[in-house]
Amino acid sequence: MQTILLQAAPDGGMLPQLLMFGAIILVFYFFMIRPQQKKMRDQKKFREELTKGMNVITIGGMHGRLVGIEDDIVVIEVDKGIRLTFDKTSISMEATARAQKV
Known part of the structure; x- marks a missing residue:
């Protein structure tokens, strides 16, 4: 005890x-x-x-080349003649940097 x-x-x-x-x-x-x-x-x-001509990947996984950059908006060309507009914060990484990591 x-x-x-x-x-x-x-x-x-x-x-x-x-x-x-x-x-x-x-x-x-x-x-x-x-x-x-x-x-x-x-x-x-x-x-x-970010500069024009960079190959980038968005947060959603979309691959493309930057063709236009404004204040908070970027235009990405995903195929010949197909351009999509994204918010700048949706860009995740450069595609060539990802290829080097893998």
């Missing part, structure tokens, strides 16, 4: 609990939040550097 009561006694106060909670927050930051922010920053930079 005495051993059960000794095990239930607080052993260090709140400091170890606070340190563990802080360590969990740091792990979340370095493994989840920070990489996501970097990815968003790189994606924004890519969209700002």
